[in-house]
Amino acid sequence: MKAILALILLLPLCGALFQALLGRAASRRPAEIAACAAIAGSFVCALAAFILGWEQSFTLEFFRWIAVDNFVIAADVFFNPLSSLMALMVTFVSGLIHVYSVGYMREDPDYSRYFCYLNLFVFSMLVIAFADNVVFLFVGWEGVGFCSYALIGFWYSDEEKASAGKKAFLLTRIGDVGFGVAIGLFFVQFSSTSITVINANAGQLTAAMATAMGLLLLWSAVGKSAQLPLTVWLPDAMAGPTPVSALIHAATMVTAGVYLLMRLYPVVALSPDAMTAVAAVGVVTALYAALSALGQRDIKKVLAYSTISQLGYMFLALGAGDISGSMGFLLSHAFYKSLLFLCAGCVIQALHEQGDIYAMGGLRRFMPGVFWLFLAGAVSLAALPPFGGFLNKDRVLAAVFGNPDPVFRVFFIGALAATFLTSLYAFRLFFCVFLRPQAETVHDVRPVPGIMTGPLWPLALLALSAGFLNFAPEWGGGAWLPRFLETVQGSVAHIGIPRESERMIAAVDALLALTAVLLAFVLYGPVRLFGVRGPDARQPARGGLFSALYLDSFYRSFIARPFEVLANILWHVADEKGVDRGIIRSAEIFPNLAAGIRFWTTGKLSTYLGMLFLGFVALLVGLTVTFYLGL
Amino acid sequence: MIATMNEVLILSGLVFILGAVCAAARRNLIMILVGVEIMLNAAGIALVGASLRWAVLDGQVFVIFIMAFAAAEVSVGLALIVFSQRRTKSVNADSFSLLRG
Amino acid sequence: MTALRMVFYLLAILIVASTAMAITRKNLVHAVLYLVQSFFATAALFYLLGAPVLAALEIIIYAGAIMVLFLFIIMTLIGGYTGSRNHRQWIFPSLLGLASIVSAGVLLFSSPASETGLIAATASPASFGRYLFDKYWLPIEIVSLLLFVALVGALYLGTHKGKSVAQIEVEQ
Numbered sequence: 025m026k027a028i029l030a031l032i033l034l035l036p037l038c039g040a041l042f043q044a045l046l047g048r049a050a051s052r053r054p055a056e057i058a059a060c061a062a063i064a065g066s067f068v069c070a071l072a073a074f075i076l077g078w079e080q081s082f083t084l085e086f087f088r089w090i091a092v093d094n095f096v097i098a099a100d101v102f103f104n105p106l107s108s109l110m111a112l113m114v115t116f117v118s119g120l121i122h123v124y125s126v127g128y129m130r131e132d133p134d135y136s137r138y139f140c141y142l143n144l145f146v147f148s149m150l151v152i153a154f155a156d157n158v159v160f161l162f163v164g165w166e167g168v169g170f171c172s173y174a175l176i177g178f179w180y181s182d183e184e185k186a187s188a189g190k191k192a193f194l195l196t197r198i199g200d201v202g203f204g205v206a207i208g209l210f211f212v213q214f215s216s217t218s219i220t221v222i223n224a225n226a227g228q229l230t231a232a233m234a235t236a237m238g239l240l241l242l243w244s245a246v247g248k249s250a251q252l253p254l255t256v257w258l259p260d261a262m263a264g265p266t267p268v269s270a271l272i273h274a275a276t277m278v279t280a281g282v283y284l285l286m287r288l289y290p291v292v293a294l295s296p297d298a299m300t301a302v303a304a305v306g307v308v309t310a311l312y313a314a315l316s317a318l319g320q321r322d323i324k325k326v327l328a329y330s331t332i333s334q335l336g337y338m339f340l341a342l343g344a345g346d347i348s349g350s351m352g353f354l355l356s357h358a359f360y361k362s363l364l365f366l367c368a369g370c371v372i373q374a375l376h377e378q379g380d381i382y383a384m385g386g387l388r389r390f391m392p393g394v395f396w397l398f399l400a401g402a403v404s405l406a407a408l409p410p411f412g413g414f415l416n417k418d419r420v421l422a423a424v425f426g427n428p429d430p431v432f433r434v435f436f437i438g439a440l441a442a443t444f445l446t447s448l449y450a451f452r453l454f455f456c457v458f459l460r461p462q463a464e465t466v467h468d469v470r471p472v473p474g475i476m477t478g479p480l481w482p483l484a485l486l487a488l489s490a491g492f493l494n495f496a497p498e499w500g501g502g503a504w505l506p507r508f509l510e511t512v513q514g515s516v517a518h519i520g521i522p523r524e525s526e527r528m529i530a531a532v533d534a535l536l537a538l539t540a541v542l543l544a545f546v547l548y549g550p551v552r553l554f555g556v557r558g559p560d561a562r563q564p565a566r567g568g569l570f571s572a573l574y575l576d577s578f579y580r581s582f583i584a585r586p587f588e589v590l591a592n593i594l595w596h597v598a599d600e601k602g603v604d605r606g607i608i609r610s611a612e613i614f615p616n617l618a619a620g621i622r623f624w625t626t627g628k629l630s631t632y633l634g635m636l637f638l639g640f641v642a643l644l645v646g647l648t649v650t651f652y653l654g655l
Numbered sequence: 656m657i658a659t660m661n662e663v664l665i666l667s668g669l670v671f672i673l674g675a676v677c678a679a680a681r682r683n684l685i686m687i688l689v690g691v692e693i694m695l696n697a698a699g700i701a702l703v704g705a706s707l708r709w710a711v712l713d714g715q716v717f718v719i720f721i722m723a724f725a726a727a728e729v730s731v732g733l734a735l736i737v738f739s740q741r742r743t744k745s746v747n748a749d750s751f752s753l754l755r756g
Numbered sequence: 757m758t759a760l761r762m763v764f765y766l767l768a769i770l771i772v773a774s775t776a777m778a779i780t781r782k783n784l785v786h787a788v789l790y791l792v793q794s795f796f797a798t799a800a801l802f803y804l805l806g807a808p809v810l811a812a813l814e815i816i817i818y819a820g821a822i823m824v825l826f827l828f829i830i831m832t833l834i835g836g837y838t839g840s841r842n843h844r845q846w847i848f849p850s851l852l853g854l855a856s857i858v859s860a861g862v863l864l865f866s867s868p869a870s871e872t873g874l875i876a877a878t879a880s881p882a883s884f885g886r887y888l889f890d891k892y893w894l895p896i897e898i899v900s901l902l903l904f905v906a907l908v909g910a911l912y913l914g915t916h917k918g919k920s921v922a923q924i925e926v927e928q
Contacts, residue, residue, distance in 0.1 A: 627751070628748060628749045628751070629684075629748040629749075630679065630680075630681075630682055630687075630748050630749060630845070633678050633679045633687065634679045634849060634852075637675050637676075637679045637849060637852050638852055640856070641852045641855050641856045641859075644855075644859045644860060644863075645856075645859045647859070647863065648859035648860075648863050651863060651866070652866075656758065656760075656761065656873035656875060656876075657758075657760045657761060657763075657764050657804060657805065657873075657874045657875075657876055658764045658765075658873075658874055659871050659872060659873055659874070660869070660872045660873075660874060661864055661865070661867075661871065661872075662764070662768070663805075663874065664864055665864060666768045666772065668857070668860050668864075669857070670771060670775055670794075672853045672856055672857055672860075673775045673776055673779055673853070674775070674779070675849070675852075675853065675856075676779065676846075676849045676852070676853040677778075677779035679848070679849035680779075680845050680846045680848075680849040681845075682842075682845065683784065685826065685829065685830060686779070688826075689779070689787065689788070689791060689826070690779065692791070692818075692822065693778070693779070693791070693794075696794075696798060699798070699810075699814075700771075700798060700801065703801075703805045703807050703810060704805060706805075706806075706807065706879075707805045707806050707807075707874050707875075708872060708874055712879055712883075712884060712887045712888075713891075715807050715809070715810055715884060716887070716888055716891075716892050718802075718807070718810050719810070719813070719896075720895065720899055722813055722814075722817050722818070723900075723902065723903060724899075724902070725817075725818070725822065726817060726821065726822060726903065726906075727902050727903050727905075727906035728906075729822050729825060729826075730906050730907065730909075730910045731906050731909045731910055731913070733825060733826070733829050733910075734909065734910035734913035734914050735913060736829065736833075737829065737833065737913070737914060738913045740833050740834075746833065746834060
């Protein structure tokens with residue numbers, strides 16, 4: 025078991041090392057095969073671990089990383105159903121995306137750097153999934169942050185893309201500060217940074233301390249998962265290659281925040297206030313991002329806002345106290361969102377890097393395979409019954425409804441509204457891209473290689489079916505996932521709400537989603553109904569929804585701009601006039617001093633002889649003085 | 656008794672200091688060399704006195720060595736003076752100032 | 757006060773006085789002649805202190821060879837003329853000399869063994885020579901090597917013309 029777990033982690037790392045050291049020397053094909061093989065091997069090991077470690081929880085020590093007095097950081101693996109499931113998902117999705125990348129990056133000369141970062145990312149993500157020690161987890165946490173930065177700015181020669189990478193890096197740092205403080209608090213409170221120890225002793229915390237820790241963890245999760253108020257980096261992160269957006273900014277890294285909260289759920293769950301905060305952040309973000317997604321015109325930006333919104337659902341589920349609901353949502357979201365992104369990548373490449381959905385349309389004719397795949401993703405995203413997304417969303421909504429806290433009723437209504445919006449933008453996207461009358465800008469569609477569409481089919485299958493893992497017994501399902509996760513601390517198998525309410529929720533949910541699809545059909549559909557004119561590519565891109573409710577410009581003018589002004593003042597006044605001038609002036613002292621001493625070196629023999637004599641006399645006088653002082 | 660050891664040392668010290676003052680004060684290369692000779696001679700006086708004081712001949716032996724060094728030093732030193740006089744037409748030590756910083 | 761002591765004092769005064777005269781002379785020939793006088797007195801002092809061989813050598817080497825060499829150089833090169841004397845250049849060295857006299861004197865007089873008297877004794881040339889070549893034969897050989905090197909160096913400097921300062925400055 026130990027060897028298997030070690031292999032899961034080490035294979036991607038070795039892959040990254042291989043790419044870094046030999047990738048340039050190796051030609052394209054071996055490098056691609058090595059990258060994919062590393063992840064595939066990791067997936068096989070993860071599968072083996074999943075089966076062998078069925079419903080078990082244990083900690084395996086690999087090596088002691090830092091040991092100072094009682095401050096011990098061990099690179100341990102904490103294996104439980106949650107982490108094994110997460111690892112399985114990460115290796116599976118990233119394996120498929122690696123294969124897809126081979127096709128997507130087929131013309132890029134920098135393939136070895138790309139695969140190096142991608143493999144390194146998978147390693148870091150797996151560290152997050154398995155790490156027992158929060159400091160070790162933090163290594164993975166920063167590792168994925170770095171890979172995200174490096175891959176967003178992958179085409180670094182483009183100024184805009186490079187700065188998008190920087191933006192993502194800096195904004196996620198804000199969250200990491202919270203994590204750093206939380207790690208410190210953990211050590212102070214528990215004298216240990218091991219998750220198992222923390223979770224076992226969480227009950228000793230005072231209420232205030234538990235709230236503080238919960239909020240700090242929420243803060244760090246918010247940064248990583250691009251929740252409000254730190255959402256703004258994720259839409260910009262779409263500057264990276266599309267497979268990267270699918271892997272990092274949809275399926276895995278952004279879910280790390282949610283995963284962290286699940287991992288440390290016993291701590292977060294101690295404080296009702298923190299739980300409410302988590303849920304509130306989730307629902308507000310879900311609504312905000314869904315609204316923003318409606319206004320976007322870039323296909324990837326729509327999906328980015330959609331990701332933010334769906335992550336909001338995960339936070340909401342977690343805040344409502346339902347780990348398995350959140351985890352189920354995370355899994356199926358990983359499948360359908362990466363599916364959607366990969367489809368979007370196919371579309372964008374087929375249309376020669378055209379991302380504006382209003383300039384698309386009628387693509388069904390050109391790429392029927394991608395059409396059906398995208399439909400599967402959209403259906404899952406929109407949570408149309410009876411597919412996977414629906415069942416998961418139903419579970420989340422039921423969990424929110426079942427929470428006794430009255431404020432969760434408000435959250436419930438917000439979540440329902442977000443459901444409606446989700447369905448609306450999902451099908452807006454779908455109709456605009458594939459079914460609307462073909463825009464005149466669409467011509468010369470490039471064929472998409474089979475290696476890019478091939479990996480999408482298993483994703484589509486899983487996207488449609490993953491929800492059945494959460495199939496509630498009320499509907500004759502096995503509730504397989506909740507039972508699997510039962511051993512995880514704090515997990516609830518059944519949500520204790522009446523069967524009637526449960527059915528009512530499902531019905532309302534389904535109705536809302538379907539209504540939204542109809543509305544999307546009217547607004548953006550293939551035929552003109554009720555005299556509604558569809559949008560046009562020539563329309564100027566602006567408006568509140570397009571600008572994501574002006575959040576980014578708000579940050580720009582109220583945080584970035586004053587900061588810039590302050591920095592300029594510090595630069596021009598404090599640094600140039602103060603520090604620099606001070607240094608220059610003090611440096612000028614030395615030539616003057618030296619000029620004062622220079623007269624010693626007259627170059628004349630007599631001076632030197634005089635000095636020699638002086639030295640001799642000084643010795644003699646010194647001898648006399650010390651003699652008389654009795655020294 | 657010829658003298659006390661102290662008196663010999665005082666004599667030797669005085670001569671030595673006179674030589675040092677000469678070397679430091681005079682600007683003429685020859686006089687500087689003369690000052691060095693005086694200093695060496697003063698050391699010889701002290702050594703001979705000490706040889707008598709302890710009745711050991713080593714002190715006198717060292718005077719022999721000093722004389723040899725002085726002879727070597729003077730011959731090379733004077734050759735240098737001649738050499739530099741040819742170049743600068745001067746035996747003034749201050750006219751050699753290539754080392755000035 | 758014994759006669760020998762009287763002689764010592766006379767010689768000491770003669771040495772110091774003639775040395776002082778030698779170092780202050782403006783004319784180099786005069787200076788060298790005063791120095792010769794000082795060396796003669798030193799030779800007498802060496803004889804007094806029981807070192808007849810050294811006394812002879814002092815006269816032969818110092819007063820004879822070295823000083824004659826000085827005189828040769830002075831006569832051939834500059835003819836004894838040294839130019840105007842600058843009194844200020846004496847101030848600093850004299851102060852240093854005074855300071856060293858004071859401190860050395862203080863140290864000497866504070867030594868408890870300072871009043872040890874020197875009893876007259878003589879190292880005969882024969883015993884001195886035997887002692888020298890018994891015990892110090894190797895240093896003597898090394899010193900002779902040194903003299904040889906000095907001879908070569910002096911020859912080289914004397915035959916080599918060298919560059920003028922003007923030439924050096926041009927090269928720089």
